[in-house]
Amino acid sequence: MAGPATSAPDVRQRFLVPVLGACGIVSALMQTVVVPLLPDLPELTGSTASTVSWMVTATLLSGAVCTPLLGRAGDMFGKKRMLMVAMVVLSIGSLMCALTSDIGVLIVGRALQGMATAVVPLGISILRDELPPARVGAGVAMMSSTLGIGAAVGLPVAGLVVDHADWHVMFWGATGLALVVLTLVAVVVRESPVRNPGRFDVVGSLGLAAFLVCLLLAVSKGTAWGWGSAHTLGLLAAAIVIVFGWGAHQLRVSTPLVDLRVTARPAVLLPNIAALFIGFSFYANSLSTAQLVQTPKESGYGLGVSVAVGGLCLLPGGVMMVVLSPISTRLTATRGPRFCLGIGSVLLGLGYIVRIFTSHELWTIILGATVVASGTAMCYSALPMLVIRAIPAAQTAAANGINALMRTIGQAVCSAVVAAVLTAYTMSVGGRVLPALHAYMVVFVIAGVVAGCALVACLCIPDAAGPTAVAIPAPAAEPRPAPAKPGPGGRT
Template sequence: MCRTSIPRVGPTFRPLPPGAFVTGPASTPHDARRRLLVPVLGSCGIVAALMQTVVVPLLPDLPALTGSSASTVSWTLTATLLSGAVCTPLLGRAGDMFGKKRMLVLAMVVLSIGSLMCALTSDIAVLIVGRTLQGMATAVVPLGISILRDELPPAKVGGGVAMMSSTLGIGAAVGLPLAGLVVDHADWHMMFWAATALALVVLTLVVLVVRESPVRTPGRFDVIGSLGLAAFLVCLLLAVSKGAAWGWGSARTTGLIGAAAAILLGWCRHQWRARTPLVDLRVTTRPAVLLPNIAALFIGFSFYANSLSTAQLVQTPEASGYGLGLSVAAGGLCLLPGGVMMVVLSPLSTRLTATRGPRFCLGLGAVLLGLGYVVRIFTSHDLWTVIAGATVVASGTAMCYSALPMLVIRAVPAAQTAAANGINALMRTIGQAVCSAVVAAVLTTYTISAAGRELPALHAYMVVFVIAGAVAGCALIACLCIPDPVGPTAVPIPAPATPADSRPLAPRPDPTGRT
C-alpha cells in the first residue's frame, strides 16, 4: 500500500528541556509598569527625604521672616521628625492590612497638602502644621519596599530595595544644596511651591504606575497599640530633641522620659496579649529582626552626624581659624557628591548582597562609615578633604541602607513586610533624633569667640566625628551578631538575572498528540 505524505500545516511544537527559559513578549502593560515601578517609588522616597532637610537653610532667617522666636522656629524641624516617626510604623501596618498603594497615595496626598500650606503662609503656626503633614510622607519608604517585594521578580527585588532604601540618604544630600540655592536667589516660599509641584507629579505617577498589592494581613487594626506607640514616640523624641534647650535635668525633660518609659512598658504588655498587634513582638524580638533594628539605630545616628556637621563646618567664618566661610548653598553642595555616590553604589550593594549576603554588605558599610570619620578627624581643614571624608561616610551609609531592608525582608513573613520595615525605618529616625541632640550638645559645649560671636571650636567637630565613628563600630558589632535566618520566614536572595524578563515557559502540547 502506498502511503501519501500529507504535509503538516502550522508550526511544530517541541517540548523545552527542563529549566529552559525564553523571553516573553516584547512589551506588555504589566512589563511596562514593572519597569517603571522602581523609578516611581524611588521618586517618592527622594521627595519625602527632601522634606526632612529642605527647611534647614531657612532656620537662621525664619524668626525674622515669620516674626517668631528661634525656639518656636525650631518646631518646624521637630514637628516633621515627630510626625514621621509616629506615622511610619502606623502606615506600614495599615498598608499590610488595607493596601500598600492606598497608604502610599494617602501619604503623598498629605505631603502635597502640607507643602501647599507652607507655600501659602508666613504664619509660624500654619507653617508648623504644614511641616507636620510633610513629615507623614516618611512612611513611603517602607511602603515602597514592601510593594517591590510583592511585585518584582525575586531576582530584581534586591536591586529595587537597595535603590528605595538609599533614597533616604539621596534626598537628604540633595535637599540641602537645592534649598540653599533657593534661599540665596529667590523668595523662600518658592521652595515650598516647588515641593508642592514635585509632590503632585510623583503622586500622579504613583496612581498611574503602581498597582495595589494583593498581599494582605487579615485582622483588625490595633487602635490602642497605635495610640500607645504614638504617645511613647512623642514623649521620647520631644525629650531628646528639646532636652538641650529645656535642660536635661529640667522637670519637663525628665518627666517626658519617665512617661515614655512607663508608656513603653504598658504598650509592650498590650502587644504581647493583643490578638492582632500593631507590632508582632514575637517576630520583632527574634535576633534576626532585632539586631538589624539595633544596627539601623546606630547607622541612623552615624550618618546624620555627617549631614549636621559638614555644612556647618564649612560655613564657619574664616576668623575662627578653621572655617572656610562658604555660603549656605555652597555648604550644601559639599554633601552632593555623597548623594551621587549613594546612587552609584546601589547596584554594587545589590550584587554584594546577592553574592555575599546582606550581613556582609552591612558590615562592609559600617566599616566604611567608621573609616570616613577617621578621614574627617585628620582632614577637616581643606575643602576637598572635607568633601572626600563626607563622601566616604555617604558611601558606607549607602551600603548599610541597601542591606538593612533585605535583612528584615528575609526574616519576616511577606504579609508583615511593610510593618517590619516601618519599624526599621523608625529606628533610623530615633537614631537621627538622638544624634541631633548629641551634636547640638557637643557644639555648644566646646566654643570659641570669633567674628564677634560664639562659634563651635574645631575640637567640638573632632569630638562629634569620634562619637559617630564609635557608633559605626557599634553597628558593626550588631551586624556580626546577626544570625542566618532559619525556618519558613527565611527568604532566599537570588542573584540578579541577566535577561530582563526571563520567565519559565511550560511546554506546549504537540498538535499531533505526540510529546
Template sequence: MRAATEPHPIDDTPHPRLLVGVLAFCGVVVALMQTLVVPLLPHIPELTGSTPTAASWLVTVTLLTGAVCTPLLGRIGDMYGKRRVLLASLGLLILGSVLCAVSSHIGVLIAGRAFQGAALAVVPLGISIMRDELPPARVLSSVALMSSTLGVGAAVGLPVAALVVEHADWHTMFWVSAGLGLLDVLLVLWKVPESPLRSAGRFDALGALGLSAVLVALLLAVTQGADWGWASGRTLGLFAAAVVIGLAWGAYELRHASPMVDMRVSARPAVLLANLAALLIGFSFYANSLVTAQMVQEPKATGYGLGASIVVSGLCLLPGGVSMVALSPVSARISARYGPKVTLSLAAVIMAVGYVVRFFTSHQLWMIIAGATVVSAGTAIAYSALPALVIRAVPAAETGAANGLNTLMRSVGQAVCSAVVAAVLANLTFQVAGRTAPTLHAYLVVFLIAAGAALLALAVTLLLPGRGAAVEVIGTGAELRPAAVGEARA
C-alpha cells in the same frame, strides 16, 4: 491574582523598571522635603516674626509625625492596600507643602511641616510594593535603590534649598515640593499596581495610640532636652512616661490577636539586631549631614572655618548623594552574593573610616568633601542592606510594618544624634570675632562619636544570624487574605 506563597512571575508586573523608577522618585522627593527647610532655619525668626525656639519646630515636628506615621501607615498598608496608603501619604505631602507655600505664620508652617513629615512612610511602603510585585531576581537591587533615596534626597535637598533661599522667595521651594508631590501621585496612578496581598485581622487602634504616645514622649524629650534642661521635670517626666507607657504597650501587644507591632517577630534576633543597627547607622549618618555645612560656613577667624556660603556648604554633600545612587546596585550585588549581613558590616567599616579621614583632614574644602563622601558611600551601602535583612526575617504580610519600624529606628537615631551634636557644639566653644563659635575640638569629638556609633553598628551586625541561618519567609507566618475583587489592581 497571586497567592501569597506563589513565586513572583517575571511578566506579572508590566515594565518593572518603570515601577522601580516611580517608587524611587517618590522616595527622593520625600527625603528632599525632609531637609528642604534646614538652610532656611536661621532666617525663619526674621521672616515670620517668631522665635528661634519656634523655628526649630519646623524640623522637630516632621521628626515626630514621621516617626509616628511611618510604622502606623506601614501596618495600614499591609492590611488595606499599600498603593492606596502610598497615595494618601503623598497627599499629605502635597497638603503640607501648600500650607507652607501660602503662609508666613509660624503656626501654619509648623502644621504644614507636620503633614510633610507624615509622608516619610512612602519609603517603607515602596519597599513593600517592590517585594509584592517584582520577581525575586529584582527585589534586592530595587529595595536597595528605594532605601538609599533617603540619603540621596537629603544630599540634594540642602544645596537646592540653599539656592532658593539666596536667589528666590523662600515660599518657592514649598510650591516646588507640592508640584513634585503631585507629579508623584500621577506617576503612581499610572504605573504602580495595587498589591493583592493583605494582612488579615482588624487594625489595632489602641496599639497604634500606645506606640504614638511612646514615640512622642521619647522624641520630645530627646529633641527638646537641651532647651528644657536634661534634668528638668519636663524632660525626665517624658522619659519616664515613655518607659511606663512602653512597658504597658508591649504587654498589651503580646496579648493582642492582630497587634500593631508583632512583638514576637520583632524580638527575633534577625529583626531586633537589624533595628538596633538601623538606629546606630542613622545616628552615624546624620552627624555627617549636621556638621559638614556648619563647619565650612564658620568664619576663617576661627582658624579652621572656610567662610563658605550656604550654597557652597550645601554642595559639599552633593557628591555623597551621587555616590549613594551609584552604590545602591553594588550593595545589592554584594548582598545577593554574600548576604546582607556582610554588606552591612562592610558599610559600617566604611563609615568609620570616613570619620577617621574627617578627623585628620578638616582644614581643606576638597578633603572635607572627600571625607563626607566616604561616609555617604558607607551610608548608601548600609541603607541598601537594612531592608534586605528585614525582608528575609519577616512574613510577607508584615513587610510594610516591619520596614516602617526599621525606618523609624533610623529616625530615632537621627534624633538622638541631633541632640548629642547640639550638646557637644554648644559646650565646646570659644570667643572669636565678637561671637561664640564651636572649637575645632568640638567637631573632632563629633567625628569620634559618629565613628564609635558606626563601630557599634558593626558589632551588632556581627551578632546577626549568618546567611545559612537566614530563612526566606515570603508568604509565611502571619495569615494573608486576598484582596477583594476590584481592590487588587487599580
C-alpha cells in the same frame, strides 16, 4: 489582543522602581530642605528661634509616629493606598507652607510633610510583592538609597533658593514635585494583593504614638530645655511607663500593631538595632558638614563659604549613593546582606577617621563626607533585605516601618548629641560665639564609635541558613486575573 494585555504589566514593572524611588527622594527632601532657612526664619516669620525649631521637630515627630502606623495599615488595607495617602498629605503640607509666613501654619504644614517618611518602607514592601525575585534586591537597594540621596540633594537645593529666590519657592517646588509623583503612582503602581487581615489595633497605635512623642520630644528638646529640667525628665519617665504598658498590650492582643514575638528574634532585632546606630552615624555627617564649612575664616578653621556651597559639599555623597546602589545589590546577592552591612559600617567608621584628620580644606572635607555617604548607601541597601528575609511577606510594610523608625530615632538622638557637643565646646570670634574645631572632632569620634557599634550588631546577626533565622513564606501568587476570569483586580 493578547499582545497589549501581556505587555502592560511589563511596562508597569519597568517604571515601578523609578516611580517609587522618586517618591522616596521627594519625601527625603522634606527632612533637610528647611535646614538652611532656620537662621533666617525668626526674622522672616516674626517669631523666636526656639519656636522656629519646631519646624524640624514637628516633621520628626509626625514621621516617627506615622511610619509604623501607615506600614501596618498598608499590610492590612493596601500598600498603594497608604502610599498615596502619604503623598497627598505631603502635597497639602507643602502647599500650606508655600502660602503662608505664619509660624503656626508652617509648623502644621511641616508636620503633614513628615507623614511622607512612611513612603520608603511602603515602597520597599510594594517592590517585594510586585517584582520578580531576581529584581527585588536591586529595587530595594535603590529605594533605600533614596533616603540619603534626598537628604544630600535637599541642602544644596535649599541653599540655592535661600541665596537667589524667595523662600516660599522651595515649598512651591515641593508641592509640584509631590503632585507629579502622586500622579505617577496612581498610573504606574498597582495595588498589591498581599495582605495581613485583622482588626487595626487602635489602642496599640495610640500607645506607640504617645511613647514616640514623649521620647523624641525629650530627646530633640533636651538641650534647649535642660537635660535635668522637669519637662525633659517627665517626658522620659512617661515614655518608659508607656512603652512597658504598650508592650504588654501588644503581647496580649491577637492582631498587634507590632508583632513583638517576631521582632524580638535576633534575625529581626539586630538589624533594627543596627539601623538605630546607622541613622545616628549618618546624620552626624549631614548636621556637621555644612555648618563646619560655613564657619567664618576668623575662627581659624572655618572656610566662610555660602549656604549654597555648604550644601553642595554633600552632593557628591548623594551621587555615590546612586552609583553604589547596584554594587550593593550584587554584593548582597553574592555574599549576603549581612556582609554588605558590615562593609558599609566599616566605611562609615573610616569616613569619620578621614574627617578627624582632614577637616581643614574643602576638598578633604568633601572626601570624608563622601566616604561616610558611601558607607551609608551600603548599609541602607542591606538593612531592608535583612528584614525581608526574616519576616513573613504579609508583615513586610510594618516590619520595614519599624526599621525605618529606628533610623529616625537614631537621627533624633544624633541631633540632640550634636547640639549638645557644639554648644559645650565654643569660642568667641568678633563678639560671636561659635563652635570650636574641637567640638566637631568630638562629634566625629562619637559618630565613628557608633558606626563601630553598628558593625558589632551586624556581626551578631545570624546567617540566613543558621538555626535562628526565620524562614520567609513564599509571596502570594501573581495578582493578575486568570485567563478564564478576566475580571478586574487580583487574587488575594
